[in-house]
Every structure is written in C-alpha cells, then in structure tokens.
Amino acid sequence: MAPILQLKGITKQFPGVLANDHIDLTLNKGEILALLGENGAGKSTLMNILYGLYQPDEGEILVNDKKVTIHSPTDAIKTGIGMVHQHFMLIPVFTVTENVMLGSEPVKAGDFLDRPKTADKIREISRQYKLEVNPDDRVEDLPVGVQQRVEIIKLLYREAEILIFDEPTAVLTPQEADELFLIMRSLVKQGKSIIFITHKLREVLDVADRITVIRRGKVVGQADPKTANKNELAEMMVGRAISLVVQKEVKAPGKIVLSVKDLVVADQMKQMVVDHVSFDVHAGQVLGVAGVQGNGQTELVEAVTGLRKSVSGSVDFGGTEITNASPRKITSLGSAHVPEDRQADGLVLPFTVAENLVLCTYYQEPFAKGVVLQYDKILENSISLVKDFDIRTPSPLTAVGTLSGGNQQKVIIARELSRPIQLLVASQPTRGLDVGSIEYIHKRIVQKRDEGCAVLLISPELDEIIELSDRIAVMYRGKIIATVNADNVTKETLGLLMAGIVPEKIESAPNGEKVVETTF
Amino acid sequence: MNKKNIEKQDFGKVVLNEIVGGDPKAKKQKKSVWKAIQIPVLAIITGLFIGAILIAATSETVYAAFREGFFTGLGQAFKEIGTAYLALITGSLGNPVSIVAALKSGDAAAIRSAVNPFLESLVQSTPYIFAGLACALGFRAGLFNIGVEGQLFMGAALATYVGYSITGLPVYIHLPLAILAGALGGAIWASIPGILKVTTGGNEVINCIMMNYIAYRITTFLLTGPMSRPGTGGMPVSPIIQKTAEIPQFFQTPIRFHAGFLLALLVAFAVWWVLFKSTWGLNLRTVGTNPRAAKYAGLSIAKTTILGMALSGALAGLAGANEILAVNRSMAIGLSSGYGFDSIALALLGNSHPVGVILAALLFGVLKNGATRMMVVSAIPIDIVTIIQALILIFVAAPAIIRSIYRMRKVKEESIATVTLSSWGGGK
Numbered sequence: 001m002a003p004i005l006q007l008k009g010i011t012k013q014f015p016g017v018l019a020n021d022h023i024d025l026t027l028n029k030g031e032i033l034a035l036l037g038e039n040g041a042g043k044s045t046l047m048n049i050l051y052g053l054y055q056p057d058e059g060e061i062l063v064n065d066k067k068v069t070i071h072s073p074t075d076a077i078k079t080g081i082g083m084v085h086q087h088f089m090l091i092p093v094f095t096v097t098e099n100v101m102l103g104s105e106p107v108k109a110g111d112f113l114d115r116p117k118t119a120d121k122i123r124e125i126s127r128q129y130k131l132e133v134n135p136d137d138r139v140e141d142l143p144v145g146v147q148q149r150v151e152i153i154k155l156l157y158r159e160a161e162i163l164i165f166d167e168p169t170a171v172l173t174p175q176e177a178d179e180l181f182l183i184m185r186s187l188v189k190q191g192k193s194i195i196f197i198t199h200k201l202r203e204v205l206d207v208a209d210r211i212t213v214i215r216r217g218k219v220v221g222q223a224d225p226k227t228a229n230k231n232e233l234a235e236m237m238v239g240r241a242i243s244l245v246v247q248k249e250v251k252a253p254g255k256i257v258l259s260v261k262d263l264v265v266a267d268q269m270k271q272m273v274v275d276h277v278s279f280d281v282h283a284g285q286v287l288g289v290a291g292v293q294g295n296g297q298t299e300l301v302e303a304v305t306g307l308r309k310s311v312s313g314s315v316d317f318g319g320t321e322i323t324n325a326s327p328r329k330i331t332s333l334g335s336a337h338v339p340e341d342r343q344a345d346g347l348v349l350p351f352t353v354a355e356n357l358v359l360c361t362y363y364q365e366p367f368a369k370g371v372v373l374q375y376d377k378i379l380e381n382s383i384s385l386v387k388d389f390d391i392r393t394p395s396p397l398t399a400v401g402t403l404s405g406g407n408q409q410k411v412i413i414a415r416e417l418s419r420p421i422q423l424l425v426a427s428q429p430t431r432g433l434d435v436g437s438i439e440y441i442h443k444r445i446v447q448k449r450d451e452g453c454a455v456l457l458i459s460p461e462l463d464e465i466i467e468l469s470d471r472i473a474v475m476y477r478g479k480i481i482a483t484v485n486a487d488n489v490t491k492e493t494l495g496l497l498m499a500g501i502v503p504e505k506i507e508s509a510p511n512g513e514k515v516v517e518t519t520f
Numbered sequence: 521m522n523k524k525n526i527e528k529q530d531f532g533k534v535v536l537n538e539i540v541g542g543d544p545k546a547k548k549q550k551k552s553v554w555k556a557i558q559i560p561v562l563a564i565i566t567g568l569f570i571g572a573i574l575i576a577a578t579s580e581t582v583y584a585a586f587r588e589g590f591f592t593g594l595g596q597a598f599k600e601i602g603t604a605y606l607a608l609i610t611g612s613l614g615n616p617v618s619i620v621a622a623l624k625s626g627d628a629a630a631i632r633s634a635v636n637p638f639l640e641s642l643v644q645s646t647p648y649i650f651a652g653l654a655c656a657l658g659f660r661a662g663l664f665n666i667g668v669e670g671q672l673f674m675g676a677a678l679a680t681y682v683g684y685s686i687t688g689l690p691v692y693i694h695l696p697l698a699i700l701a702g703a704l705g706g707a708i709w710a711s712i713p714g715i716l717k718v719t720t721g722g723n724e725v726i727n728c729i730m731m732n733y734i735a736y737r738i739t740t741f742l743l744t745g746p747m748s749r750p751g752t753g754g755m756p757v758s759p760i761i762q763k764t765a766e767i768p769q770f771f772q773t774p775i776r777f778h779a780g781f782l783l784a785l786l787v788a789f790a791v792w793w794v795l796f797k798s799t800w801g802l803n804l805r806t807v808g809t810n811p812r813a814a815k816y817a818g819l820s821i822a823k824t825t826i827l828g829m830a831l832s833g834a835l836a837g838l839a840g841a842n843e844i845l846a847v848n849r850s851m852a853i854g855l856s857s858g859y860g861f862d863s864i865a866l867a868l869l870g871n872s873h874p875v876g877v878i879l880a881a882l883l884f885g886v887l888k889n890g891a892t893r894m895m896v897v898s899a900i901p902i903d904i905v906t907i908i909q910a911l912i913l914i915f916v917a918a919p920a921i922i923r924s925i926y927r928m929r930k931v932k933e934e935s936i937a938t939v940t941l942s943s944w945g946g947g948k
Contacts, residue, residue: 331818349809
C-alpha cells in the first residue's frame with residue numbers, strides 16, 4: 001500500500017506549550033488509521049494543521065508524495081482532505097441536497113441552482129458507499145446518525161480522498177455507531193483513506209487497521225489492533241498504568257435522598273419533554289439514567305437542579321420539597337450539580353480558576369465577609385483544590401477558558417465535590433474527556449457514593465453507565481421505559497432500550513431489585 | 521507551577537492581572553500591561569497621524585504653497601500641522617514657557633492662569649469620567665446602556681430641582697442631597713429599560729434610545745414650565761441653584777477647576793471596588809459574562825440586571841449633577857455635548873475598566889479643550905478633533921486594523937481579555 005498522506009516533523013508551538021513536537025505520521029491508501037491520545041495531547045492541533053486552520057512552525061505535509069501547503073479548509077478540500085466534525089456543520093432547515101451543495105453550488109441556465117443534478121449525485125454516492133439517505137429530507141427531521149451520513153456525503157461530493165473523523169461516535173447510539181463502522185469499512189474498501197480520532201479504546205480495536213498514539217505532542221507508539229489490548233493502549237496514551245474497571249464495593253442502599261414523582265417538564269417550544277417521570281435515588285447509590293441524547297435527560301436534570309420550572313409533579317430532597325425551588329436553595333441544602341455543558345453552564349470562562357472554584361459559594365463565609373470578597377481565602381481554597389484534584393493549570397489565577405477540557409471539568413468536579421453534599425447530580429461528567437481524566441472523575445464519583453452520597457448520573461455512554469451505576473433507568477422520548485439492576489444487564493439490552501424497544505422479558509435481578517416496565 | 525510564589529503574591533497585582541487577562545507571574549507583568557494598552561495607545565498615535573494629514577489636506581494655504589513648488593508646499597504643510605498640534609497641546613496642557621515664567625515670578629495669580637489650560641482640561645474630563653463609568657459598569661454587567669444621555673438629563677433635572685428649591689440647609693447636607701438626587705434621577709430612568717428587559721424581554725438598547733427621547737422632551741417641558749426661571753420670558757433655563765448646593769470651585773473665575781473632578785476619581789475608585797472586590801460586583805460580572813453560569817450558580821439574573829442598569833444610570837445621573845452643581849449652576853437645554861454617546865466610546869477605549877475610563881476621559885477632555893485653542897490660533901476647524909476622536913475609536917473598535925498596520929500577531933486570548941465587549945449589541 002502506498003502512503004497517501006505523510007506528515008513529516010510537524011511542530012507547532014503555542015505560547016508556553018509545544019503542542020506538536022516533530023510528529024511523523026503516515027496514512028496509507030485504503031486504511032483506517034486511529035489517532036489515540038489524551039485531550040491536550042496535540043491531536044486536535046495536528047488535525048487543525050492538516051485542515052488548514054493552523055500553520056505548522058516546522059515540518060511538511062505530503063499528499064501522494066507531493067509537498068502541499070494548506071492555508072485554509074478550502075485548500076484542504078482542494079487537496080482532497082475532508083473532516084467530519086464532532087459537531088455537525090449542517091443547516092437544519094435546509095434539505096440534504098441543499099446542505100451538500102452549499103459552498104459549491106452547481107448552476108444551470110445562468111444562475112439557477114441545479115438541485116436535481118446534486119440530488120442525483122447524492123443518490124449515486126449513497127448507493128456506492130451504502131450511505132442510506134434521502135436527498136429531499138430536511139436535515140432537522142433526520143436522526144443524528146443520518147445527519148452524520150450527510151456530513152460524510154458532503155465530503156465525498158467534494159471528492160475527498162482522505163477523511164478525518166473527529167470523535168464521530170460521541171453523539172450516536174451503540175447501534176448507530178456500529179452502522180458507522182460498517183460505512184467506514186465500506187469507504188476504505190473503495191479506496192478512501194480515513195483518520196479516526198477517538199478516545200474510546202473499544203472502537204479503536206474494532207475498526208482501525210493501525211493505531212498511532214500521541215502523548216504530550218509526540219508520537220509515542222504504534223499498535224496493531226489485532227494484537228493490542230485495551231490496557232496496553234490506555235497505558236501508552238496516559239503514560240502510566242490505568243485501571244479501566246472502577247472498583248466499587250457492593251452496598252446496601254441507604255435512605256431515600258432524592259425522590260421524583262410524576263414530574264412533567266416542557267421545553268422552550270412548550271413540548272412535553274419529560275413525561276410523568278418518577279424515581280428515587282438512595283444514599284450510597286448511583287442511579288444511572290441512560291438514553292440517547294435529546295430524550296429529555298437534559299430537561300430532567302434542569303428541573304431537579306432548579307434551572308427549569310416543571311409543569312407538574314414533585315421533587316423532594318432529603319425531606320424538603322424542592323419542586324421549582326431556586327438553584328441557590330437547592331445547592332445550599334447540600335446538592336451538587338455537574339452540568340452537561342461545562343462551558344455554557346458550569347464555568348465563567350474568562351474568570352480565573354480561583355473564582356470558578358467558588359462560583360456557587362463565593363457569597364458565603366469564609367469567601368466573603370458581608371459584601372467584601374476575601375480574595376486571600378478564595379486563593380487559599382483554590383491552591384488546595386488545584387492540588388487535591390490534580391488540576392493542571394499554570395496558576396490558580398489563569399483564566400479557566402485557557403485550560404484543556406479535562407482540566408476545566410476537574411475544576412467543576414473539585415468545586416462541586418469539595419462541598420459537604422448529600423446529592424450529586426452529574427450530567428455527562430466525562431463528555432469529551434480522555435482516559436486519564438475519565439478514570440479520575442469516575443473514581444471521585446464512586447468515592448462520593450461510598451461516603452454515602454446519593455448520585456444521579458446521566459450519560460449516553462453505556463460503558464460509563466454500566467461501570468458506575470447501581471441501578472439504571474433508561475429514558476426514551478421523555479419517559480423512563482425501564483429501570484434495571486446494573487449487575488446483570490447486557491449492553492445489547494440497554495442498546496435496545498435506548499432505541500425504545502422493550503424486550504419481551506427483562507431478566508429480573510437476583511437480589512429482588514424491582515424491574516419497572518412502563519408501556520409507551 | 522510554584523505554589524509558594526503564588527501564595528506570596530500581592531492581591532492588588534492579582535486583580536490587575538485579572539483585568540488585563542495576563543499571567544500572574546511578576547516577570548510577565550510589564551508585558552501583559554503593555555498588551556492591554558497597546559491597542560489604544562497605537563490607535564491614538566494613528567488617529568493623530570491621520571488627523572495631521574487631514575489638517576494639511578484641508579488647508580487653503582498649503583494648496584497655495586504647493587502651487588509655488590513641491591517643497592514649499594511640503595514645508596507649509598508641516599508648518600500648519602506643527603502650529604495646529606502645538607496649539608492643541610498648549611491649549612490643553614498649558615504652555616511650558618509661560619508656566620516656567622510664572623513660577624519664576626512667584627505671582628500666585630500668574631501661576632494659576634498659566635496652569636489653567638490643564639485645569640480646564642480636567643474640568644472638561646469630569647463629565648466624561650462619570651458617563652464613561654456608567655457605560656463601563658453596564659458592559660461589565662452585560663448591558664449595553666445607550667441611554668446614558670437621557671439618564672444624564674434626568675439626573676441633572678432632579679439635582680437642579682433639589683439645588684434651587686430647597687433653602688436654608690447647611691452646605692454639608694444640601695450639597696450631598698443634590699448630588700444624590702442626581703444619582704437617583706439617573707438610576708430611576710435607567711431601571712425602566714432594566715425592568716422592561718427582565719419582565720418583557722425588551723431589548724435594553726432600543727428601550728434606552730426611546731428613553732433618551734422621552735428624557736429630552738420631559739426636560740424641555742420642565743425647563744419651560746414648572747422649572748423655568750422667573751423673568752426670562754419662557755427661555756428654557758432653570759433658576760440658579762442655591763449657594764449651599766454648589767460643588768466648590770477652587771479658584772476665582774475664570775478658573776473653573778472644581779471638587780467634582782475629585783469626586784469623579786473617588787467614584788471611579790468606588791466602582792472599581794464594587795466591581796472587583798465585592799460580591800455585588802462578582803454577581804454583576806458573572807451575569808454579564810455568562811448568564812447561564814450565573815443562573816447555575818444561583819444568581820437572580822432579573823435582580824442583577826435591574827441593579828446593573830440602576831447603578832449604571834446613577835453614574836450617568838452624577839455626570840449631569842456634576843455639570844449643574846459645579847460648572848453651570850443652572851440647567852439649560854444645551855447641558856450635554858453628547859456625553860452620553862461619547863460614554864460608549866470611553867468605555868470601549870478604557871476596556872470597561874475604571875482606570876481605563878479615567879485615562880480615556882482625560883484624553884477626551886484634553887482633546888476637547890485643546891481643540892478650542894487650536895481653532896483660535898490656527899483657524900483649524902474644531903471638527904478636525906471630532907474626526908480624530910472618531911478615528912481613534914474606530915481603531916480601538918476594530919483592532920484588526922491596528923494589528924495589520926503595525927504587523928502585530930493576533931493574541932490568542934483576545935476574547936478572554938476583552939470580555940465585556942462580547943455582550944455588544946446584546947440582550948436577549
């Protein structure tokens with residue numbers, strides 16, 4: 001196989017950080033190369049260089065043995081490089097055809113758009129690569145998995161030869177992810193070449209032909225997915241041994257801490273997105289809420305934490321009714337919240353790490369006396385939390401927005417878990433994080449559970465839900481369609497539940513855990 | 521990371537760093553301060569440079585000289601520019617020669633009149649400081665208070681009323697009362713768009729503009745009706761305020777330098793303290809920077825928004841009160857020469873920081889004061905200075921121009937350092 005893309009000695013320096021340190025990378029024609037690395041390892045920088053968003057300080061890029069310079073994404077596409085972004089670059093109200101033709105619109109008879117021509121070409125691509133999609137559908141009506149296919153078709157339409165997939169499975173159900181892998185295989189079979197960026201080790205082993213691992217801006221190793229195992233890869237990525245299985249002891253659940261009854265929540269469009277949901281979370285227990293994103297989990301969490309008014313139903317926290325109470329009241333009763341979108345809700349990015357670490361408590365002693373902020377106390381607090389929670393920051397006075405995602409999340413975890421709490425609501429606590437950070441955050445959550453804290457965990461990641469939860473509730477279209485015991489449920493069952501299919505029989509838990517089956 | 525080093529840090533520096541968005545390490549201190557001010561400084565230089573070209577290009581005598589010969593023309597151009605800018609400087613900062621001469625003579629009156637141009641610049645700067653602070657505080661709270669002008673008028677009206685109508689109070693009660701009346705007038709006027717924003721989602725920018733119109737008409741009505749000065753035959757002028765409500769001027773006329781300037785500095789310090797040292801300020805800044813995170817942290821966005829508007833309006837009202845109580849001593853329609861609108865520019869130029877606002881206000885005061893002198897000496901229209909001011913602001917508002925002129929590298933954390941500007945045009 002001939003190399004289609006070669007990166008030689010790519011170096012990129014940012015103020016204070018050597019993001020890429022003489023990186024060599026070879027992509028052969030017709031293969032899937034997995035690029036593994038922690039967040040902040042330099043994967044994104046490297047891909048942004050390849051995509052023309054950054055210029056390298058040193059090094060060269062060769063496509064088909066010819067040296068190229070890429071100044072912009074337009075250049076990249078001309079060179080045959082295309083990227084499927086984690087967050088889709090689609091216009092929801094446009095049809096598939098319109099989205100695909102956008103930016104290189106074919107015209108006929110003067111300046112009229114030639115939609116049929118594009119649509120035909122889409123059908124052709126769709127047949128050739130088994131990317132099922134109807135060119136006339138509006139993008140907003142399509143499921144996420146199909147939207148991703150539109151993104152891929154966009155690249156194929158522009159005749160990209162090298163496709164970069166940036167964390168493509170983050171938004172997919174397990175079944176959709178499997179379909180994506182089939183598509184990827186079919187693409188390489190027909191001569192395309194793929195760079196696959198992910199932090200999910202299972203996926204790398206499933207789909208990649210070769211694995212390149214990056215750590216701290218350097219290539220630290222290659223691996224063959226046929227012989228490598230998860231632990232080896234994780235160790236290579238992080239630079240130390242990683243335990244992928246969370247150790248947690250079996251515990252009898254304590255008293256009920258959070259009790260949600262018949263809760264109904266509507267979204268901005270007044271649509272009922274949480275539909276008469278009831279559940280209890282006990283002390284010392286993790287209740288995992290599984291489900292594909294967008295099935296009401298976000299609104300459920302917002303209603304429980306006081307960020308959104310519920311329509312009806314009740315929420316009770318440790319004997320106090322907190323239905324539609326203010327976030328500050330709920331927080332002051334001893335509840336912590338790790339929000340789903342850390343940058344939008346959890347942090348004030350231009351503020352310092354120190355200030356963000358007291359975001360929920362700065363008005364209280366010792367951080368304030370009356371209205372006077374006690375910056376020395378705020379600083380002391382931050383120094384000790386930065387140490388305890390291993391937050392990698394140049395200083396506690398660095399703007400939190402300049403930290404990596406993992407460290408931003410650690411700031412939130414540190415802030416929320418360092419308070420005396422009885423309830424932790426953690427919404428996608430490891431979204432987009434690397435293995436090292438995930439391991440760390442999982443350990444901290446389990447530690448809180450072991451200390452007797454009730455934990456409500458929301459995550460679309462099945463591995464995370466199964467690892468951490470004692471019980472799992474599956475949400476589908478606003479309803480909890482089943483609650484199962486975490487010890488004896490398979491991923492397949494959960495996957496089906498997440499797709500809204502309740503198997504004929506869900507095996508009952510041996511310890512008598514009640515299995516709730518709801519009709520829908 | 522050296523933890524000890526951080527612990528020892530003086531917190532004043534820390535706050536400074538937070539403002540300039542720089543790294544707290546002492547070594548980098550100078551660099552980050554320069555980083556924060558380089559755009560405005562270069563903008564001023566560039567503005568003056570283009571102003572110089574305009575001075576030459578609009579002068580009849582320069583054209584006449586060019587007809588005689590290229591170098592004659594060039595010489596004349598430089599001479600004109602020199603005269604103009606010299607007049608600008610001596611008119612605003614004083615003539616060094618006459619200051620030295622006055623100091624040598626030891627005559628108190630002579631010294632005072634020699635430094636008067638400078639003192640007059642401070643007088644001109646005072647309303648700019650108040651108004652600029654009003655806008656800056658708004659920006660920090662995520663609010664685009666474009667209604668400073670109207671709030672200034674309402675503040676001035678209330679201060680005037682308290683100033684002339686109440687008699688028999690000692691100065692230490694009457695003067696503070698009149699000043700507070702000014703702040704109150706502005707605060708009430710500003711809280712209306714604040715309340716509308718919170719209750720109806722009405723955009724504060726639009727509502728502030730409308731409130732400006734209403735304020736003009738109300739003050740016109742007041743000055744021609746209930747508050748008109750008896751015996752002026754319907755001229756839109758208020759009665760003269762009581763002696764007890766006057767902000768004292770330090771010297772005899774024509775030197776107008778007054779205690780209002782010191783009050784402005786004091787208020788600027790108070791604004792800085794509230795914004796960066798108190799929980800109120802942290803509330804305001806959190807809501808202003810990331811309302812969603814503020815909600816998450818348990819803040820009431822509604823309350824904070826109204827409070828932010830009211831505080832901003834109070835500062836605007838102070839600008840009006842200051843003009844009445846310290847300078848004009850009675851209210852007329854032509855009270856403000858657009859201080860309210862310039863305040864947006866001032867906040868922008870000063871990166872919405874009180875110290876920055878003071879510096880920007882001094883610049884505006886100096887330019888305004890010097891321009892008068894420039895017009896007298898070299899017959900250059902005062903409008904040139906308006907153009908220079910506008911150019912400076914364009915360069916500050918669009919730093920990419922300055923960066924490309926001086927071939928500066930784009931700062932990566934730009935969005936972090938100039939946080940408040942992200943709320944521009946804002947308000948959901």
